[in-house]
Amino acid sequence: MPEWLFEAGIGEARAALVDNGRIVEALIEPEGTLTVGTVLRGRLGERLPGIGARVATDRGEILVSPVPAGVTQGASLGIEVVREAIPEPGRAKPARAVVSDAAPAAGPDLLARITASGLPVRRLLPHQSDALEETGWSEVLDQASDGEIAFAGGALRMSPTPAMTLFDVDGYLPPEPLATAAAAAVAAAIRRLGIGGSIGIDFPTVSGKGSRQRIAAALDAGLAWPGAPAFERTAVNGFGFLQIVRPRPRASLPEMLCADPVGAATRAALRSLERTPPGGPARHRFPAAVAARLAAHPDWLAELARRTGVVHTLES
Numbered sequence: 001m002p003e004w005l006f007e008a009g010i011g012e013a014r015a016a017l018v019d020n021g022r023i024v025e026a027l028i029e030p031e032g033t034l035t036v037g038t039v040l041r042g043r044l045g046e047r048l049p050g051i052g053a054r055v056a057t058d059r060g061e062i063l064v065s066p067v068p069a070g071v072t073q074g075a076s077l078g079i080e081v082v083r084e085a086i087p088e089p090g091r092a093k094p095a096r097a098v099v100s101d102a103a104p105a106a107g108p109d110l111l112a113r114i115t116a117s118g119l120p121v122r123r124l125l126p127h128q129s130d131a132l133e134e135t136g137w138s139e140v141l142d143q144a145s146d147g148e149i150a151f152a153g154g155a156l157r158m159s160p161t162p163a164m165t166l167f168d169v170d171g172y173l174p175p176e177p178l179a180t181a182a183a184a185a186v187a188a189a190i191r192r193l194g195i196g197g198s199i200g201i202d203f204p205t206v207s208g209k210g211s212r213q214r215i216a217a218a219l220d221a222g223l224a225w226p227g228a229p230a231f232e233r234t235a236v237n238g239f240g241f242l243q244i245v246r247p248r249p250r251a252s253l254p255e256m257l258c259a260d261p262v263g264a265a266t267r268a269a270l271r272s273l274e275r276t277p278p279g280g281p282a283r284h285r286f287p288a289a290v291a292a293r294l295a296a297h298p299d300w301l302a303e304l305a306r307r308t309g310v311v312h313t314l315e316s
C-alpha cells in the first residue's frame with residue numbers, strides 16, 4: 001500500500017509518497033511558507049486593472065482578486081491565500097488570495113496536507129536508516145534540478161520557464177512508440193515533481209490522427225491517479241506539440257530548487273549533518289555561498305546543535 005514518508009527537517013519539511021519502493025510524489029515546504037488556506041488581514045493598496053489589487057500584510061504583499069466594489073485604498077480587509085508565492089529567476093510571483101470574512105488562521109502545512117490524504121504517514125527520524133534515500137530522494141532532486149529524466153527507450157529534457165514548463169522528448173525508438181512511452185514518463189514526472197500551470201510537451205512528429213490520439217490517451221491515463229486534480233489539454237498537433245493546463249496552488253519542485261539552488265544546497269547540508277553519527281567532526285567547510293546562507297541563519301545552526309547535541313562551527 002502506498003505510504004507517505006515525512007521528515008521535519010531544519011529549514012524545510014520533506015515528504016515523499018512511496019509506492020512499490022519508488023517515489024511517486026516528492027514535496028518540499030521551506031520554512032516560513034505562506035501556505036494555501038492561510039487567512040490574514042491586510043490593507044488594500046494599488047489596484048491593477050485586469051489583475052486585482054495589491055494588499056499589504058505582515059507576511060508581505062499579496063495579490064487579491066476580485067476586489068469588492070466600494071473597498072477603498074487603505075481599507076482593512078481579510079483575505080485567504082489560494083496560491084502560494086511562485087519563485088522565478090529575477091523575480092517572484094507573489095501569493096494570490098481572495099477576500100474572506102473568516103478569522104485569521106494558518107493554512108494547513110505539509111504534514112497536515114499529506115495526513116488529510118488518508119494514506120499512512122511514517123515520520124522519519126535522523127537516527128533511523130535513510131528511507132528517503134533508499135527510495136530515490138536524491139535522484140528525484142537531481143531530476144528537478146537538471147531537468148534530465150530517463151525512461152525506457154528515451155529521455156525527457158524538462159525546462160521550467162516563466163510561461164510554462166516544457167518537456168522535450170528524445171530517444172531511439174520509432175516515433176509512435178517513443179511518443180507513447182514519453183507520454184507516460186511525462187505524466188509520472190508531472191506527479192512526482194508537483195508540476196502545475198501550463199505545461200508543453202514536444203513529442204516526435206507522428207503522422208495520422210489515430211496515432212496522435214493514442215499518444216494523448218497514454219498521457220490521460222498517466223494523469224488519472226486517485227485524487228488527481230482535473231486538467232485540460234489540447235490534442236497533439238501535426239508538429240507533435242501538446243499543451244496541458246493544471247491547477248498550480250504552489251511552486252513545483254523544479255521551480256523551487258532552480259530559483260534558490262543555494263538554499264536547497266544549504267538545507268541538504270543541514271540534513272546530512274543531522275544524520276551524521278555521534279563522534280563525527282564538529283567543524284565543517286562548505287562552499288562560500290552555502291556558508292554565507294548558514295551564517296545568515298544562526299537559528300538553523302542552533303536547532304542543529306539542539307538535535308545532535310553537538311555545536312557545529314563553520315571554517316572560513
